[in-house]
Amino acid sequence: MLSQSSSSPSRALSSCGPGQSWAVRLHAVKAGRSLEQLAQSVAEEVGLENHGQIGQLEAHYLLCQRLENTADVDSALDRNPHVLWHSREHILRRTKRSLTFNDPKYPSQWHLHNDVKQGMDVNVTGVWERNITGVGITVVVVDDGIQHTLADIQPNYSPEGSYDLNSNDPDPMPHPDGHSDNHHGTRCAGEIAAVSNNSFCAVGLAYGAKVAGIRVLDGPLTDSMEAVAFNKHYQVNDVYSCSWGPDDDGRTVDGPHPLGKAALQHGVIAGRRGFGSIFVVASGNGGQYEDNCNYDGYANSIYTVTIGAVDENGKKPFYAEECASMLAVTFSSGSRQLRSIVTSDWSLQSGTGCTDGHTGTSAAAPLAAGMVALMLQVRPCLSWRDVQHIITYTATQHDADARADWGINGAGFHHSHKYGFGLLNAWRLVNAAKVWESMPFLVSYQSPVLKANEDIPEYPKTLTHTWNVSLSDLRQSGMQTLEHVSVTVTIVHPRRGNVEIRLVCPSGMSSLIGARRSLDVDTTGFTDWTFSTVRCWGERAEGQYTLQITDYKESTLSSGVLKHWKLTLYGSSLSHQQVKERRRVVEDAMGGQYLDRRFALPCPPGIDVPPEIVSPFTSSSLKVDATIQLVHGSIRTSVFNHGFRFGSDGWAHQSVFLQQINNKNLLRHGWTVSGQKPVHLEQPEGVSSRVELLYGLH
Numbered sequence: 001m002l003s004q005s006s007s008s009p010s011r012a013l014s015s016c017g018p019g020q021s022w023a024v025r026l027h028a029v030k031a032g033r034s035l036e037q038l039a040q041s042v043a044e045e046v047g048l049e050n051h052g053q054i055g056q057l058e059a060h061y062l063l064c065q066r067l068e069n070t071a072d073v074d075s076a077l078d079r080n081p082h083v084l085w086h087s088r089e090h091i092l093r094r095t096k097r098s099l100t101f102n103d104p105k106y107p108s109q110w111h112l113h114n115d116v117k118q119g120m121d122v123n124v125t126g127v128w129e130r131n132i133t134g135v136g137i138t139v140v141v142v143d144d145g146i147q148h149t150l151a152d153i154q155p156n157y158s159p160e161g162s163y164d165l166n167s168n169d170p171d172p173m174p175h176p177d178g179h180s181d182n183h184h185g186t187r188c189a190g191e192i193a194a195v196s197n198n199s200f201c202a203v204g205l206a207y208g209a210k211v212a213g214i215r216v217l218d219g220p221l222t223d224s225m226e227a228v229a230f231n232k233h234y235q236v237n238d239v240y241s242c243s244w245g246p247d248d249d250g251r252t253v254d255g256p257h258p259l260g261k262a263a264l265q266h267g268v269i270a271g272r273r274g275f276g277s278i279f280v281v282a283s284g285n286g287g288q289y290e291d292n293c294n295y296d297g298y299a300n301s302i303y304t305v306t307i308g309a310v311d312e313n314g315k316k317p318f319y320a321e322e323c324a325s326m327l328a329v330t331f332s333s334g335s336r337q338l339r340s341i342v343t344s345d346w347s348l349q350s351g352t353g354c355t356d357g358h359t360g361t362s363a364a365a366p367l368a369a370g371m372v373a374l375m376l377q378v379r380p381c382l383s384w385r386d387v388q389h390i391i392t393y394t395a396t397q398h399d400a401d402a403r404a405d406w407g408i409n410g411a412g413f414h415h416s417h418k419y420g421f422g423l424l425n426a427w428r429l430v431n432a433a434k435v436w437e438s439m440p441f442l443v444s445y446q447s448p449v450l451k452a453n454e455d456i457p458e459y460p461k462t463l464t465h466t467w468n469v470s471l472s473d474l475r476q477s478g479m480q481t482l483e484h485v486s487v488t489v490t491i492v493h494p495r496r497g498n499v500e501i502r503l504v505c506p507s508g509m510s511s512l513i514g515a516r517r518s519l520d521v522d523t524t525g526f527t528d529w530t531f532s533t534v535r536c537w538g539e540r541a542e543g544q545y546t547l548q549i550t551d552y553k554e555s556t557l558s559s560g561v562l563k564h565w566k567l568t569l570y571g572s573s574l575s576h577q578q579v580k581e582r583r584r585v586v587e588d589a590m591g592g593q594y595l596d597r598r599f600a601l602p603c604p605p606g607i608d609v610p611p612e613i614v615s616p617f618t619s620s621s622l623k624v625d626a627t628i629q630l631v632h633g634s635i636r637t638s639v640f641n642h643g644f645r646f647g648s649d650g651w652a653h654q655s656v657f658l659q660q661i662n663n664k665n666l667l668r669h670g671w672t673v674s675g676q677k678p679v680h681l682e683q684p685e686g687v688s689s690r691v692e693l694l695y696g697l698h
Helices: 035-045 073-079 184-193 223-231 258-274 361-378 384-394 426-435 471-475 576-591 654-662
Strands: 021-026 048-053 060-065 083-088 138-143 210-215 239-242 278-282 304-310 328-331 341-344 354-358 406-408 414-416 443-446 450-455 463-469 481-492 499-504 510-514 526-533 543-551 561-572 621-624 628-630 637-640 643-646 651-653 671-673 679-682
Touching: 021 035, 021 073, 035 048, 035 060, 073 083, 138 184, 138 361, 184 210, 184 341, 184 354, 184 361, 223 258, 239 361, 258 278, 278 361, 278 384, 304 361, 304 384, 328 361, 341 361, 361 384, 361 426, 384 426, 384 481, 384 576, 426 576, 450 463, 463 561, 481 499, 481 510, 481 543, 481 576, 499 526, 510 526, 543 561
Parallel strands: 138 210, 138 239, 239 278, 278 304, 304 328
Antiparallel strands: 021 060, 021 083, 048 060, 341 354, 406 414, 443 561, 450 561, 463 543, 481 526, 481 561, 499 510, 499 543, 621 679, 628 671, 637 643, 643 651
């Protein structure tokens, strides 16, 4: 607590009435006399009362009138030899710098500013007040098209980022249909970037951003079309908002097929000039059917940001799915008594251009995409993994109900199968982005395929398999702490929905990666299906991982069989202590001082990634866009998603490596140029097959 200066008066400066006070600046005083004494003397001479020093301004004092007659005060102060300057105080008109919009539906956009239920909004207005609105960022809505001629969309529409894959033309305008339901993409686009202050409908969360549309859902969708959509105009589009996925019926197990997987991977490597496309996906609306987003390959992917929904009370709605791979949640609709999302709507068929009925996780994912746009405005070089980490570090635990299923992992992060790491908060995300140091390169470890061929026992018994990951196993990749953990299983079972699968990390953190589903009567089981979890984020990677499988089967059914399984760890070289330090830095930034000072860490320039660099390759070779040959036999070479490791020589950032390739200058790290290009670099014998190469298909 600061002590008050001995010269500071106890009188309150606010005690003077309007027009009844004068601010004066005094000359320096002679030795033996204090400024306070001089101020008191001057006040008495001119018939005023000394109300003390003005704040921390030395020699500045506030003098207030004692008598009704103040006509001679200015003249008396003019004549006083000790007064250097004076000014009669007047009431200054100042208004609170809060945002107002003339968009008629803005007052109803509770998800942006909830005046009824405090804290139940995305906390974005303070970000807007600092002119952070998504300027310079483009979010593309991959959907059934967007009506870009709409008043709320047209000024922010990006034709350069748009395309119609259903009709194979550049215009993603939605087509009227028999059900008048091709409004989905337009609604999502409005949530993200609806124009502000145009006296029409509503305001987008990132109303300064550009919005593009890729029309792909209004017709048959193939693997190749999906792959094209994920990478379309990926040097223009920064964020891909995808409010769709496999059927949410409680019986489907599906996700991106080989080309779609390759496109997601290619996007995070080559999109945004090497910083990586950000893919935001909705977790799904199958909650009422006991569906779970771990059966959705888009939500399960390490390359996506999986977003669930909460209602206006911050509770899980009836439709929302749970899963161990969910990163976070944000607002959407709930029961009929609660409000839905207000946003733009198409004006075709029965549409009016505005709606207050946008619902489901389809409405949650675009809000998350808009928040990512705000993050990228203040720090454009955030990678897809940086975004995932910042969400993990800043999402807030919000539902204290015991049924919320919050667990605290070994790194101190809270996670719930219902809510991920918690509720997205735009203020926290943007402040953290300001001070976020780019993550080290993604590294991975993969176990061999672990053959089992064991029957799965009936509940309450459990089939348990373990795999120990030692420090020596991780030494090659440099991994210290975890991000995503994946388990790939092949299980034969007469009724797939009876199987429950859990993974326990070395810390003891348990993830329900395969939930029971009463409607899933499939008789084929799982064939190389990959489940993933983020619940062990930030934990130490070494230790024993435990797979637990239980069969809640009917007595008439035969037992299921675990044929084989495989463990894959994804993480970084950050130490456990560095994770703690990053959490401290992030929390320290929440006061807004870095936004107010317009501070941001510098961003390196992006680089156009040659297509040859990210061409698919096998686990034993790497194709690069240069003529290079490995000449230093002792160097262990492993390829990771954002860089290359060269043994004891340390790390080279991907963009630096690519520049060296383009300049034919690779000698620093033991490479030389020779022969014809392209060339295959064979994986050195010293590199274990457990080190997964993240470029290309695997």
